Amino acid sequence: MITYSRSRRPSPGYNAPMTSIIQRLAFVLLAVALASCASAPPTAPEHRPEGQGRVEITMTGFKNAEGQALVAFFLDDSGWPDPDESIFATFTVPISDGRAFAVVEDVPAGPFAVSVFHDEDGDRELGSGALGIPSEAYGFSADARDMFGPPAFEEARLELAAGETKQITIRVK
Numbered sequence: 001m002i003t004y005s006r007s008r009r010p011s012p013g014y015n016a017p018m019t020s021i022i023q024r025l026a027f028v029l030l031a032v033a034l035a036s037c038a039s040a041p042p043t044a045p046e047h048r049p050e051g052q053g054r055v056e057i058t059m060t061g062f063k064n065a066e067g068q069a070l071v072a073f074f075l076d077d078s079g080w081p082d083p084d085e086s087i088f089a090t091f092t093v094p095i096s097d098g099r100a101f102a103v104v105e106d107v108p109a110g111p112f113a114v115s116v117f118h119d120e121d122g123d124r125e126l127g128s129g130a131l132g133i134p135s136e137a138y139g140f141s142a143d144a145r146d147m148f149g150p151p152a153f154e155e156a157r158l159e160l161a162a163g164e165t166k167q168i169t170i171r172v173k
């Protein structure tokens, strides 16, 4: 096959079919390579639908009104669930009658998750006591809870549609 290219003088039609077959084969291989890349979800960025919505968060279960509720809003697992690592929004909300309420506007449609804790001492850290067990109450969207640490983003994940106002309740404990 390689030697044919040497005799490439006045006979252009001779090499042409082989070239086009090689080009076609290369294209098929490229398509296969691209297809196998697309089916690797851990590295591929997730497609989000167009549009925005609004999320209304009711938080319940606060045992007193000291300090504030620290709310962290995430669109993916990047930084989850650390309030200081949220790329989208982190804010504090006052507590009244064991409850707190927040509205998050202009949220891109698609997956999201929320982490909340009762920052009683106002140090922006989830207090922990003996054996590292949290001493301040906390909770996550979708009622996600894990015995041995924070739940994964996927466990707390909810979906927002474009134009939707979604009301969620997070119970801290």
Ligand SMILES: [Ca+2]
Pocket (backbone or CB within 6 Å): 118, 119, 120, 121, 122, 123, 124, 125, 126, 127, 136
């Ligand atoms: Ca704290």
